Amino acid sequence: MNLRGRASRPAPFSSEAAVPDPLLDVAHVTKSFPGVRALSDVSLRVHPGEVVALVGENGAGKSTLLKILSGDYRLDEGRVSLAGRDASHASPLEARRAGFRLVRQEPEVVPDVSAAENVFVGEWPCRGLRVDHAAMRRRLEESLAEHGFAGLLDPAQDGRSLSPAQSSILEIVAALKPGVRVVAFDEPTSSLTSEEVERLFALIRRLKARGLGVVYVSHRLKEVLSISDRVVVLKDGRVTGDAATAATSEDEIVRLMVGRELAHGFARAETTRDEVVLEVRGLSSRWHRDVSFSIRAGEILGFGGLVGAGRTELAKVIFGEFPRTGGTVSLQGRPVAIRAPSDAIAAGIGLAPENRKAEGLILVRSVIENASMAVMRRLSRWGILRTGRMVGAVSPVIRALEVRTPSLEQEVGKLSGGNQQKVVLSRWLAAGPRLLILDEPTRAVDVGAKAEIYRLIDRLARDGMAIMLISSEMPELLALSDRIVVMSGGRLSPVIEKRDATEEIVVSHALGKGLAA
C-alpha cells in the first residue's frame, strides 16, 4: 500500500530502498531549560502509515518534544526531519507547511466567532471581498462528515458554546487540512466520551491507510495498546523503551514509565451509610427534565453519559451556578434554597469543576490562596484573615495530597497538571463539605497522580462524605462508584447497582434505551 502511494506521487528525495523512509525522524534531540534538562538524546521515527504512541508521566518531556516538532520551542542539539527535509529549526508556520500538525490537548477557541470560522481562520473562503460564511459552514460540515464526526457539533454555533469535546473535534478537523503528513495527538481523548473515542480511532485507522504518520500521546494505556503500532516510553526526558505494541504489555509500559509496578484495577469496599446527604426530587432546568436521585453519606454515586448529556450542567444547577426551574434539593433532609455558589458552599457542598484552568483555579495566585478559598471566610474574624490558622488548615492537606510545590507561595500556574488538580481538590478537603461534586477529577492527569487521586476519593467516602462523581472514563466510573446513574438527553437512567454495572450497560443507557437492544 505504501509502495503504491509512493509510486503515484514519487518524492524527490526517496531512495529505492524497500523500507520506506520515515516521515518523521527525530535524532538525538536534547533540550534544556534553566535548571532542567527536559529532553536528552531523544530519538524517534514515524514511518508512513504508522501510529507511534508516546507515553510517560507528566513532566517526562512529551509536551516539550511535541512543541519542538510544532516549532514552538527550539532544540539545543540533535536533528528533526520531516518527510526527508530538515526541520530542526522550523518556525510554527514552517512546521505546519512541512506537514506537521499538532492536535493540542486544550485547544484555543475564539469564543466570539462560529465553529466554522475557528477552523478556517486565516484562510476564509471569500466571495469577492466578502467572507462566504455559508461556504465556510458547508466546508466544515463536509470535513466533519469526512472524518467521521458528523452531527457532533453545529458549524454555526459560537466558539464560546463549544464543549471541551467539541473543541477537540474542531482541532482535529483543523489539523487534517490539506498538506498534512504527520499528525500528533496530545491527549486527544481526555474530554471525549467512549463513543467519540471510537470515532477518533476509526479516523486514525483511515489516516494510517492514507499513509500518514501519527504520533499519539496519551495517559490511557488501554487506548495506546489498541491503536498504536509502536510505543515509545519517555521518563525524565529520556527514552526508556521503544517497542512494537504487539510485543509489549500494559504492565511493562507502566514499569518503564514510573520505574515501579503499580497496583492496577483499583477496587474499593462499599462505605455507604444510612444517612441521606443529598436528595434531588423532580429537578428541572434549561437542560434537565424531572431529575431525581439521592446520595448517602459515604457513598460515591457515579454519573455516566456522553459529553453534552447535561452532567456538568446538573452539577452546576445543584451548585447554584445555573438556575433551577423546578424540583427540590434537600441536604440532610432539609430543603435548601441555593441561588449562587456561595449559598452552596455555605450549605456544605463543594464542586471541583471539569475545566480546572478555566473554572477551578486562579492561575496567577499562590497555592495557599487557591487552596484556602473555600475556608477563608470561616477562618477569619470580622473579615480579617487569620493567616496562621489558614496555613494550619491548608498545609496538612497539601502534604497529604503530596502536591509537589516548592512552597505554599508558588503560583499555581507554574505547577504541573496533576498538581494543579490536587490543589483544586485540596480546596475542598480543607473545607470538608458534606457533599463533594467531582466533575472529571482525573482529566489530563498522569497515571501516578491518578492512582493517588483515586485513593483520596475513596478515603473521603470512607470518612463519610457523599460524593457525586462525573466521569467519562469508564474504568474510573466503574471502579470508584457504589452506584451508577447515566444521563442522556437531560434525563437520568434508573440506578445501576455496583454488582450489575458493566461498560456495556452504561454505554447502552448513554446512547438511549432504543439502542440497548
Add this chain to the structure above:
Amino acid sequence: MTAAARPRRPGALALIGAENLSLLIALVILVAIIASQDGNFFTARNLFNIGQNMAVTGIVAVGMTIVIVSSGLDISVGSIAGCASVAVGLMVTGVGSIAGGIAAGVALGAGLGLVNASIINYLRVNPVVATLATLSAFRGVAFLLAPDGKPIGVLDQTFAQLGSGRILQVAGFPGVPIAFAILLVVAVLGHLVLSSTVFGRSVYSMGGNPAAARLAGVDLNRMRLAIYTISGALAGLAGVIITARTSSGQPLSGTGLELEAITAVFLGGALLAGGKGTVMGTMLAVLLLAVLSNGMNLLGIPTFYQLVAKGLLLVVAVAIGQWRMALAERRQSRATAGGAP
C-alpha cells in the same frame, strides 16, 4: 513543606516587595539625576511640596489599585472629585460645618461609585465604557450642583489646613503635610484590606479568574458594588483635599486625575488583565511620578512637554506589564514542559 509555610523574604524586601525593586531603583536614579542638576531638590520646602502634590493622586490611586486588581477600571474618578469639590464647597460655605463638608464630599463620591457599579452589574456594561460615560455625566453633575456652574469660594482658614497645613512641626523638622498624612493612612488601610482580608483575597481571585472565583463562592456583583464604592469614596476624599488647597469648590476639580492614577497603578506593577498588583507598588509609582513632575518643573521643562511625557509614561507602564507577563508565561511553559518539581 513546613519551611514553605513561611514566606522567605528578608525584612526590608518583604516590606517593599521583591517585584517592586525595579521601581525603587528607577526612583533612586531619577532622584540622583534631578538632584545633580538642581540644588533645590533636597530642600525641605521642595520635599514638602512633593509630599503635598502626591497626596491627591495617591489617594485616588489606592482605590484604583483595588479596581484594577479586580480587573476593572474606573475612568470617572476625576469627575467624581469634581462633584465632591462642589459638594464640600456648598456644605462649608452654606452650612458652615467642616466635618459635614468632608462627610458630604466622601459620601457623594461613594454614591457615585455605587452608580458606576450598578451600571456595570445590572446593565452589564463593560467597566471601561460605563465609567467613560460617567466621566462625562458626573462632570456635568458637578456643574449642575454649583450655583450657575461657577466655582464656590471657600475661605474658611481651618478647612484650608486640610490642603496646605502641616503636622509634627517641631524644632528643625518642617513637619508633614496634612494631606500627605491622610494619604499615608489611606495607603496603609488599603494595603491591609488587599493583603489580609477576605475582601482583598476575593478581589485578587475575581481579577485572576472571575469564573473560578464565582465557583469558589465569591459574589461578583456584591464585590463590584464594594470596589467601585471604595474607589468613588476615595475620589471624593481627593476632591475634598483639592477644595481645601485651592480654597474653592470647583466643578472642574480633578480633571485628568484618572490618567495619573491609572498610570501609577500600572507603573506599580498591576496587570491590565487583573489579579496582580499591590498598594505598595502603586505608592512607589505615585512617588516616582511626583518626583518626575517636580523635577521637570525645577528644570524648567514647559507644561506641554510634561503632558506628552505623562502620556508616554502610561504606555511604558503598560508595556512593562505586558512584557513581564510574557516573560512569566514563557517561564511557566518551561516549568510544565520541563517537569519542574
